Amino acid sequence: MFAMHLIFIPLQEHALQELRRVLPEPGVVSTDPDELWGYAQSVYTQLPGRPHSIVVHARSTDDVVKVVNISRRFLVPIVPCSGGTSLEGNLSAPESPSICIDLSGMDCILEINEADADVVLQPGVTWTRLNEILKEKNIPLFFPLDPAPSAAIGGMIATGCSGTNAVRYGTARAEWILNVTVVLPSGEVIKTRQRARKSSAGFDLTKLFIGSEGTLGIITEATIRLAPLLPTRVAVVQFPDVRQATEAVCDFMTQIDRGVRVHATECAELLDSVLMKGLNMASPDEGWSEKDTLFLKFQGSPSAIHETSEVVKTVCGKHGGTGYRLAHGETEAEKLWDLRRHAFLHAAALRPGARGWAMDVCVPVSKLPDLIYAAKEDITALNMIAPIGGHIGDGNFHALVLYQGAEEMNLVEEITSRIVHKAIALGGTCTGEHGVGTRKRHFLPIELGQGTVNVMTSIKRTIDPHNLFNPGKLYPDGHA
Amino acid sequence: MFAMHLIFIPLQEHALQELRRVLPEPGVVSTDPDELWGYAQSVYTQLPGRPHSIVVHARSTDDVVKVVNISRRFLVPIVPCSGGTSLEGNLSAPESPSICIDLSGMDCILEINEADADVVLQPGVTWTRLNEILKEKNIPLFFPLDPAPSAAIGGMIATGCSGTNAVRYGTARAEWILNVTVVLPSGEVIKTRQRARKSSAGFDLTKLFIGSEGTLGIITEATIRLAPLLPTRVAVVQFPDVRQATEAVCDFMTQIDRGVRVHATECAELLDSVLMKGLNMASPDEGWSEKDTLFLKFQGSPSAIHETSEVVKTVCGKHGGTGYRLAHGETEAEKLWDLRRHAFLHAAALRPGARGWAMDVCVPVSKLPDLIYAAKEDITALNMIAPIGGHIGDGNFHALVLYQGAEEMNLVEEITSRIVHKAIALGGTCTGEHGVGTRKRHFLPIELGQGTVNVMTSIKRTIDPHNLFNPGKLYPDGHA
Incomplete structure (x- = not known):
């Protein structure tokens, strides 16, 4: 036996060296502290947290594959980001070192098929820009899913988004997303389906990535359907x-x-x-x-x-x-x-100086009054102000809990928790359109049952055995 | 060492004994040869094949759990059947002994939520009967997916069905199926989601069972949305x-x-x-x-x-x-x-005495003429008659290949193969609404790519490690 003197170099340092080697162009791989912090937070929720270790500004599917392969080699997790408008901590850095893949620069519209009313595009395109471009081109079609104006298609799919138009047009889980091209944790690139509107060729893998919050694959291209623009x-x-x-x-x-x-x-x-x-x-x-x-x-x-x-x-x-x-x-x-x-x-005026915490749940439409009255009681009991709105046609409830200072965050949590439990008791869900992220994971077993969560996590483990894709999100603790 | 003299009792005999023990009521477990053959064939396609070994007429989720547990214990595969209208051999008996679970007797409507426009029902309810009942009750709602008139909701979900109304209402993959209760190969019962119209709580496991053709779970209950009945x-x-x-x-x-x-x-x-x-x-x-x-x-x-x-x-x-x-x-x-x-x-009149083989593919709508002209050339070149129709608004192509005698089945195969290859080349799919079954499995890698098929089969293996749920269907040979 003999003593070994090792100089410990953290794995993320190796990963960084390797990333700089395979992506040598200036500005692609960044460790600028502002960026590391910036990408770990949503533009809407400045959650206390920690910065990423590295940010990579991907320009192509191939770039993403390179990052994924390095992530796997050095076991450094990846958090993808496109529009950065998430509300539930979906972008936050995990406890371990992490690489954020910024997809906002992949913002090309690759194909507009007007006769088929579909479009092929990259994940960084926002729905507002897509609709502006269609208007400029005098194409009488639009994409009807309308979350935050700066939400981009990658995150919209990954969050299973919807918005005000869902009454008529449904959500991202309907048939608006014809296919996605995805980089898997293995580094393999798959395209889930062809461009035809309908297919009965097995279960549709597209749907697996809708709402998976970047935990199963990174979306680098999508074909989406458009609707006729009506007066x-x-x-x-x-x-x-x-x-x-x-x-x-x-x-x-x-x-x-x-x-x-x-x-x-x-x-x-x-x-x-x-x-x-x-x-x-x-x-x-x-x-x-x-x-x-x-x-x-x-x-x-x-x-x-x-x-x-x-x-x-x-x-x-x-x-x-x-x-x-x-x-x-x-x-x-x-x-x-x-x-x-x-x-x-405007509602911020109700409590000057306060910040607003936006939360959502969804119940069967007929149960919405029960939910709203219960929520109002809870809000009053906790002596808070929280205006309520919602996509009433879908039973999607939103409250903006106005709070001041970090010490009131526990009241925000308490109100959220009470509203979520009530929504679930009424046959509803802990989130209608904001997603699970880090903050609603613990509600999933209550809402879906342990068996259903177990199937979700067994799929996660099958596809991402090293838990490198957006760890700490979506699945409850102790899973995945 | 000493010689062992074993009396070999096939596993399906053990399974049969055990089924009769746990489901002793008369008529529930059957080995009547007519039933064994009857359930191995669709009412539409009298495919040559083999009979099941046992048929169980399930009356409840609990019955299905008992059958699944016995199937697993004795490694005898299960084939579920509800309306029995499939067109691609989805119900046929596998090469090994098999148990068919007949779900047509589970035909109760459990709940009608008129204000929410949804209904909770068992898998044996046909869409035509559901719509009749709503009409009788003077409820101005209907379920818009309209495949074969005797198709039942279990099979409709498992096949990812649609029909003529899909232009306006989309398919089973849209948001008509709010949740399913499923018996997994483990014997565990899960409900995929609550009754709210929208949810962003992770990827939606409901979608995993839509189009999975009974290979991942057996649907024993569903909540489905209804649409307003319009003039x-x-x-x-x-x-x-x-x-x-x-x-x-x-x-x-x-x-x-x-x-x-x-x-x-x-x-x-x-x-x-x-x-x-x-x-x-x-x-x-x-x-x-x-x-x-x-x-x-x-x-x-x-x-x-x-x-x-x-x-x-x-x-x-x-x-x-x-x-x-x-x-x-x-x-x-x-x-x-x-x-x-x-x-x-009526088209059968075009070739008296012939039988018709119904096949479907689907392409982007604008590509439908190219597909139809190519198909007509192929049909003429092979000297066959095959009228063409389709849900043109969705690009869903149907041909009825008229053939006489088993010797012409190879011509049916040839026409199908040529049309499928053309559809895939045009950005389409090997099936728009009929499903994959036994007959279109080999097209999946061509249509979806090997990587996508590999993800599908890895999910299959995770959920059904012993390959007991409808083996030999959907996944290409060498998979699952």
Whole structure:
């Protein structure tokens, strides 16, 4: 026996050297502290955390493969990032050293197939830019999933996103994502499906990557479907309470009225009285009644919109709705919808100096009033302010919990926890569209059952045996 | 050492004894030869094959768990069956002894949530019966996926089905299936999700079972979404050729015309000139022009339908469409749609005494003419008759290859193979809605790539390590 004197070089140092060797172009591999911190946080949630060890600005699928192979060789985990708008810590650095792959530079639209209403694009393209480009090119199509304006397609798929248009168009889990090209933890590149709209060739691996939050593969290309761009009108109506507003929505979305069905509703958004109060504080000139309010969007030809609007007005009246107003033209519609769009930003006025924590859950639509009333009780009991809004047509509840200082974060956690437990008890989910990230992992066994979580984690272990792809996210502790 | 004299009792005999012990009620466990053969074949394809060893008529999830546990203990594979309408050998008995689990008796509707537009039901409920029951109960909702009339929800999910309504409503892979309760090969029962319409809580395991053809789990309950029942009208228009018909469909489904968008198209079905000839032979009184013909369905209020119909008529006219006809009332609409519904049955008249082999593929819509012309060349070159139809709005191609005697089955195979290869080359899939079964497994690596197939089979092996769930289906030879 003899003594060994080893100079300990951390694995991430080896990884860094190797990354610089295979990606020598300036600026591709970075250890700039600002970047290391910047990419470990979402633009929306400045969570306390730790920085990544390395950031790589990928330019191609091939770059991603190189990083994945080095990650595997030196066992340094990878966290992918595209638009960086996540809300549940999905981008945060794990406890171990980590490489963040920044995909925002892979932002090319590769193919627009107008006749087939689909588009092939890279993960860094934001949905807003895609829609602008289609408009510039005079192509009367659009991509209807509308989360945060700067959300990019890679993260949108990985989070299973949706947005206000989901009432009519569904979510990322519907058939908008025709295929994804993915770099697996093995370094292998697969394309999940061809470009045809329909396929019955086995279970669709595309769906496995939707909502997997970068834990199973890194999306480097996608083919997505587009929808015809329809004329749209906005309407507003106010209610004595949340229950009546919800009943009106259930009624006009599924029931008959005067022989006409309402099938032109694109959005049905609820802003509760607290949120309306916030709107008034931010823009006193508007002078809104501080009542639970629906913001609606209708689509179709002028006559179809008119017909729908008349039915909705009548149905809302039956459920106590007052002040029904259909925007006259584009300008009024845009102004009204802007209120909805920025409602949660204005709501910060309700507690000056506070920050807002955005949380979401989702329940069967008919259960939404029960959830909202329970949430309001909890918020009051904890002496907090938290305006509530939601994609009411889908049962998707949002609250913006206003808090001051880190010491109130435990109240945010408490409110979130109570609302999530209530949502699950009502047949709902801990998140309708924000994802699981680091912060909702512990709810999964309660919501889905241990057996279902076990299947998810067994798939994770099969595909990523070394747990190198976004570790510490999605799966509960003790799994994966 | 001493000699051992063992009496060899096959494992399926042990399994049978054990099944009879745990399921002692009369008629539940059967070895009646007619049943053993009957359940090994689809009502549509009387494939030569072999019988199952045992049939179990399951009455509950608990029954299925008992069968699965016995299957695992004695290593006897299981083949599930609900409506029995599959077209690709999905139900056939494997080479080893097998237990068929008949789920058709699990046909209860457990819950109708009208306000949420969803329903909880067992796998043996057919979509036609579900829609009849909703009608009887005066609930103005329906389930829009419409494969074969006797298809049941279990098989519909397991095959990733769709049908004529997919243009407007999408397929089983969209968001119609909110959750499934599944018995896994381990005997464990999981429910994939709650009842909320949206969830972002990780990748959705529901989707893993959609299209998995019983190879990953046996569906014993499902929650499915319903759509509002809308007034519907039928229209017919004829074209000089397939390309012009397709271009008209692409045009009116995505383009502007006179400022009005066509968003009310529920179905866009193509019947080629050969199929129209079959219609004439079966019902000479109709006197149809034997031209490539579109059968369309519009939905909405009377004024929306009128508006849509006018636009479609104009667009079709631009693409050479003639004889545009909008059915006046329910009776005419029903009569016209019956022609579409039974077109392939009538087509048998084109070759008296022949049987028809129904095959499907799917391509991006704009590629459908290329596929159809190539298919027609192949059919002519092989001296066969095969009328072509399809859900043209989705690019889903169907051909009914008319053949006589087993000796012509190789020609059926040859035509199928050529059409599938062409479809894949055009960015399409080997099956749009029929599934893979035993007969299309070898196309999967060509269509999806070996890497994608490897991920599918690694998931199969993780969930079903002994390959007991519907072996020999879906995955190519040498996999799973």
